[in-house]
Amino acid sequence: MQRVVVIISMLCWCLLAMNAPVFAEEEQAAIKDTPQDDVIQQIISHSATLSDAKQRLSYLKTQALVAQSLPLLKQAQWLHLLAIEQEALGKLDGAAASYTQAIHMLEPLPLSALLVNSYLERSYIVYLNSNDASLYCQDRNIALTHARKLNDPELLVKALSLNAFCFNNAQNFNVGLMLLDEALDIARANQLSNNRQAMIYNASATLYRDNGLHRRALTFYKQAFELWQQVDDTQDMFNMLHNLIGESVNLSLWQEADGYLAQMKTLVVEKSNLKDFKFKDFEFFYQYNLGQRWLYSYDFIEAIVHLKQAIALENSTSEAYFVHTSYAFLAIAYLQLGDKKQAIHWAKRFNDVSQGAHSKKDLQMAIEAIGLLGEGKTIDAVNLLLKTINDERTKFADFINNGIIYSALEHNSKVAEHQNRLLENQLEIKRLALNAQHDEQQITRLTLWLTLLLVLVLLSLMAFLYQSRRHFKHRSQTDYLTGIASRSYTMEEGETLHSHSRKQGQTLAVIMFDIDNFKRINDSHGHDIGDMAIRAVAQRAKHFLKQQDILGRVGGEEFLLILPNSQKQDAILIAERLRASIDDKIFNFKGIELRFSISVGVALSHPEQSFNNQVKSADLALYQAKNAGRNCVSFC
Template structure:
């Protein structure tokens, strides 16, 4: 090898090592910036520090520039400089889009969508970034990132015609979270998104249950911001359900958290905001005015301008209902002039328009707007009733899943039979005498007959002849075993006792054959809600018992409510007879040292309470 070639090789190696060393130095520099930033307490000081380091950005690689801009956007968001944060995230996206796909690009889109949500509360604006982020997250196949993107994207499908799309996204997220055993934080995000979908469709009891589930998960990991957010959502749902005592309990928790965490500056705004709206809707207008004015006085502490402007509207309503027209018109005009009008609820917007016209001495126009508001509420109520479509879809999905499970079981049985036939053929080839073959065949046939007979009589004793589900004796026996297992595993077990309301009237009016069909129909619909380890049995007449291992109170109540609604909203057709009927349900949860029979008695008492409460409802023991 010539000296010139050797010299050239040395130069190339030197240049390559110099480039690699520069990259290592840049990455080290970014890590040092992160470490220093973590040691700075004041957001203002953080911004000053990053501004001083901005001259280094041009010498960094694309990924490192993206990391720096991400740090800068986070500090800007902390300082409520939302426009600056959007610019920083947009710059990061422009740089990262030119590089091979990486998780930082997904985070940039998702974080920018959150800032746009704070600025506009308009799904048409912030959902574009979430759709792009979800597409990239799926390509990366990162479970944590995909679950986050799926949960955020689900918020974008809150219209009735897209509800099933949002639910499918959350089902996908939950499957990934369980498969990869992701953190409580990711699972809580899924429950939070599901609750928001149910809330937007007027299914407030279901929304409340999911919000509480998310709240409990975030409590376990002591995530202060998300704990507070769930308190805000839970209080909103208790107000929608007129559960004033529950609202007071969670308001007290919110006040404690606000006092314990003064560094979260907008907590006090939301405490007064929630106290104010709870007081407004429970007709305590004096308290509503007091707390809503305190919230408005704290508006500079929060980025959530949507809730600030909504507090203007609530304050206007509180004043008009307390008889102060001048103040009511003042705050109605403040709301009407705000930037959040376009993204606010239509009934609230129309009410504020009416009060604004009242201040302009246009009573006729004001009344007309209020009448339109009433018609709007009627239409919204009609849409709420149409949520039966949602339950029909869920019911259909359950049927499909059940059908697929049965097909798999049949295929497995066929494979087992084929294997058995092959084994028999191999055995026969080894037999040397036809007489012995005949004797063996007769013996096998006789044993098979005995086995099938035993299975037949055993199945008959375990099965209710009318419905095909478990008999009373088998239900009680298996229920006791399930309870013992749950006690050992320290898991809850719920039982649901249910029966058909006014069943005697059905028999008397249409005959016992129609009554039998009604009983079978209830059994079939109840089976759709069963999981593999659940037990459903008919324990007498029109009464059924549902045993739910490893189900807590919220889960059991949700299943019972779904079953009640699916029966109540169904028009049954039996031999040309169209029949609507309802069921009442009682739920009881297992207790330490309590036997299964006692738990069933408690469920029966709860069912009795549901009957006394007017039937067609769920009661908890």
């Protein structure tokens, strides 16, 4: 096994050396002449003199051949240095590969702290890539098993704290607390640094947060922030501000959230412009948290502004989970504003990325509901949101009825009694606080989803009423047999056009026509053929319409054509063409060939004449055409 590892490592060194820039021969020679125990320290010292991660990574690659000649433990140290700079540059796959290679080298060797750290650091890379506890917790579990075999309290506390993140649901909540209790006991007994104690508080807060105990989580995040502030750990201070804002928002503590946002902005301004500052995603998280704050306080326009600014900076962060959550927040914000198209767009972007699979369940269901709304499945969307609320109620009932979490805490307090009486008292306080805190925490979340549900129901109702109104309006304006305008709509529009023409000093022409000897068609061939004749005449008449003209059926086989801004000769010409198009046509209805004609009456508007009187004039002209032998045009 060890021989295989050595061969693999030699191949990797060769590939790195082939791609590495040429290094000064004098320095190469100097390092080769350095005792092996001092080579890594010399590489670390020289790397520290370089101004940015890109230069440090380039330099470390030049040392591939030098590192190859070192023992496996020293080679693994070099790989750790390489992985740190790869992670700083966002090359997460490269960093994971470097840690994996280090693990393969170290596993056959006597157990070391470097092996434990390799597993822990690789787990963090997996977390950034997937946010899937089932993946990154595998390494943390192995790391804890190894750490328990070493006499290194600092490392054991780190492994315990990181492993506790893996027990963040009601079923194993007590296991996570037991790990943290053990870590706190070790930290106090060995007077470990503020950094290690802060890690414990951070992990504790996360467990409480993930189980809905937001007030308790807020307290622990504050304690972690204060400890990291004492040692001026900028990155962890920023991370705690991010968590403090999230918990303040969950509890609707807007003034506190704004205070933490102000502190975050200060860090962004003070640190982001520094030349050697490693963390380039501070501005992204600042905009993300502003968007989250305004979203949950129902200022959706402001939320959209900041969430879009965060997404514009998505390439500055390796934490894809929060980028994808920004998509989901945008979808919800747009839906709340009634912009269905944008809501569906951002919901689709959220669903298109694999990270969504590990988002919070209620967020996934909300986005799924928006997708259903986009497909027109309004009832399914409402049912899904109702299911979300029912799920929250079920969780609420578990807490109220002293369910799994109460049992877990009771078990935890019994275990702690045999370890440390002080820790037992702390656990008792936690247990007693659960019932008092839970109502307020769950109501905050339920209120948001109930509001969203109400908005969706109202939007669905408005859409239904709008479509219904359009449907009934169309039916009232349309003749059921021919599809042209109905009598009532024709007369209403005629009055409007007549009034407009009179105001503009224009002439309005009216053409009335009907089918000659229509009763004979019905009697000879049946009413269905008669109906087909009526439809055929309507379709032929449509060909003579201009955009502003109106064609309507005003009687059984009688039609009215209204021509705005038309003179006598124009109207008579159209009437004659219409008559001729019917007379020249041999119609075929269900295999029956049929010829028929129409009679046409034309009337022009006069300044003092009403529209109804003009229609009567056209009707009189039609009567004259009938008396003249039918199949002709008469003007009145």
